[in-house]
Amino acid sequence: MSTTIPPKVEGQPLLGSLIPFLRRPFEFREKCTAEHESILRIDVGPKELYLVTDPEDIEEIFITKSDSFQKPELMRERLGDAFGNGLLLSGGEIWDAQRELAQPEFEASRIGEYIDQMGTIAHGVVSNWDNKNYDMRAEMERITIPILVECLFGTENVEYVQRIAEGAEALTMKYKPTSLSFYLPDWVPTPINMRYHRGLKLLDNTVDDILTERNRGVNRDDLLSVLLKAANEDRYIDRKLIRDEMITIMTGGSGPPAFALAYTLFLLAHHPRQYEQLQAEADAVLDGANPTISDMAELTHTEHVYKESLRLYPPVWTIGRESAESVTIGGYHIPKGTSMVITSWATHRDERFFEKPKVFDPGRWDQDQNRPQFAYFPFGGGPRICIGKRFALTEAKVVLSLIASKYDIEPAHTESLDHRVSTHISPKNAEIRVQPRQD
Numbered sequence: 001m002s003t004t005i006p007p008k009v010e011g012q013p014l015l016g017s018l019i020p021f022l023r024r025p026f027e028f029r030e031k032c033t034a035e036h037e038s039i040l041r042i043d044v045g046p047k048e049l050y051l052v053t054d055p056e057d058i059e060e061i062f063i064t065k066s067d068s069f070q071k072p073e074l075m076r077e078r079l080g081d082a083f084g085n086g087l088l089l090s091g092g093e094i095w096d097a098q099r100e101l102a103q104p105e106f107e108a109s110r111i112g113e114y115i116d117q118m119g120t121i122a123h124g125v126v127s128n129w130d131n132k133n134y135d136m137r138a139e140m141e142r143i144t145i146p147i148l149v150e151c152l153f154g155t156e157n158v159e160y161v162q163r164i165a166e167g168a169e170a171l172t173m174k175y176k177p178t179s180l181s182f183y184l185p186d187w188v189p190t191p192i193n194m195r196y197h198r199g200l201k202l203l204d205n206t207v208d209d210i211l212t213e214r215n216r217g218v219n220r221d222d223l224l225s226v227l228l229k230a231a232n233e234d235r236y237i238d239r240k241l242i243r244d245e246m247i248t249i250m251t252g253g254s255g256p257p258a259f260a261l262a263y264t265l266f267l268l269a270h271h272p273r274q275y276e277q278l279q280a281e282a283d284a285v286l287d288g289a290n291p292t293i294s295d296m297a298e299l300t301h302t303e304h305v306y307k308e309s310l311r312l313y314p315p316v317w318t319i320g321r322e323s324a325e326s327v328t329i330g331g332y333h334i335p336k337g338t339s340m341v342i343t344s345w346a347t348h349r350d351e352r353f354f355e356k357p358k359v360f361d362p363g364r365w366d367q368d369q370n371r372p373q374f375a376y377f378p379f380g381g382g383p384r385i386c387i388g389k390r391f392a393l394t395e396a397k398v399v400l401s402l403i404a405s406k407y408d409i410e411p412a413h414t415e416s417l418d419h420r421v422s423t424h425i426s427p428k429n430a431e432i433r434v435q436p437r438q439d
């Protein structure tokens with residue numbers, strides 16, 4: 001095993017790199033990545049983090065040496081009450097069994113069955129749009145949350161939209177290292193902690209309501225029915241684990257898809273040629289109807305637009321791991337218990353892998369570029385890759401093609417894009433002007 005330790009980023013006495021790490025999170029990580037040092041040690045106050053920027057090392061952590069890593073203990077401490085042993089935080093046998101149980105609901109054939117529902121829900125929201133400005137983040141949540149709960153939990157109750165949006169946001173803000181609450185116990189009544197408890201209650205109540213609806217005898221064929229069947233058969237899964245999984249899916253599956261779509265539409269409003277191309281593709285493929293399964297393979301420009309938006313603004317912009325044992329990564333010694341930070345935002349903007357990395361250029365995806373697999377990883381990778389990746393990609397094609405077929409869009413303001421930052425990034429000001437198409 002190697003004994004070489006990674007170089008350290010110079011910082012201030014006692015504070016280390018705390019201030020730039022927290023205050024200028026994107027710029028600081030991009031600067032470190034530009035040093036091309038594969039792994040860098042950073043002092044964030046008293047805590048030492050290892051920033052991993054090189055695709056080969058990321059591959060080792062996600063795939064070849066994934067058994068040597070686990071989800072960070074701090075994440076379990078801060079979010080354990082919310083996500084319990086759901087897929088995001090669990091490990092070992094519990095995770096194995098749950099992933100195996102849920103995976104079939106996210107396979108291509110199953111996602112194909114959701115496309116009509118996705119189209120109907122998206123159509124229901126956008127057909128009410130008028131000639132005015134809309135905040136895309138809120139509008140996209142009005143689409144992605146009903147799609148999620150209807151396809152996976154079999155409920156059409158629109159009251160859940162606000163509750164899930166608010167609850168999920170409160171949970172993700174709780175794991176925000178720039179806030180004081182991150183360093184204080186849960187019971188301290190800071191605004192973030194109070195919001196967290198309120199949000200968790202909203203989600204717990206929503207789980208209870210959905211389960212009560214289901215007990216009334218609605219017979220569905222969805223993710224919830226798979227979980228309930230496993231519990232009835234007395235497999236390891238019980239009521240608490242079903243609740244953990246539902247809260248995990250509600251949080252992971254509502255925000256990131258909505259944020260990604262909001263970023264994409266904001267970018268498109270500022271890149272009219274790209275949008276015209278998207279409209280031309282939607283017209284040719286959809287021919288005025290809602291998208292169908294056979295349309296999906298033909299919406300290639302739509303897919304490239306979405307991929308490029310996920311490159312520039314990956315909603316899950318940073319991923320944490322902790323070494324469960326001593327291990328060598330990229331030739332460096334990583335002691336047991338080391339906190340590893342992997343930042344897609346910065347690696348996605350590394351000019352070694354992307355020419356003019358800050359430019360929104362969907363055309364770069366037209367040909368297969370010879371770049372390492374983990375130069376681009378908006379959905380993570382290896383065994384813990386996002387279970388909802390295919391779901392999100394399909395939903396995006398449905399929503400974007402539908403909007404392009406019906407509306408012209410343009411910027412609603414000239415401010416630069418601003419972000420809300422926690423474990424996720426979401427746009428604060430993704431307002432655009434929509435106008436029914438005249439052509």
Ligand code: HEM
Nearest residue numbers: 087088252253256257260316378379380384386387388392
């Ligand atoms: C654009 C949309 C999405 C993005 C960018 C995204 C991103 C990610 C990323 C990066 C991870 C890996 C986290 C890690 O390795 O620590 C992840 C995991 C996960 N995502 Fe997503 N996600 C999206 C949509 C969804 C959807 C639609 C669902 C559910 C319907 C979902 C459910 C999950 C779950 C349950 C995990 C944990 C998987 C496991 O550890 O087994 N995500 N997501």
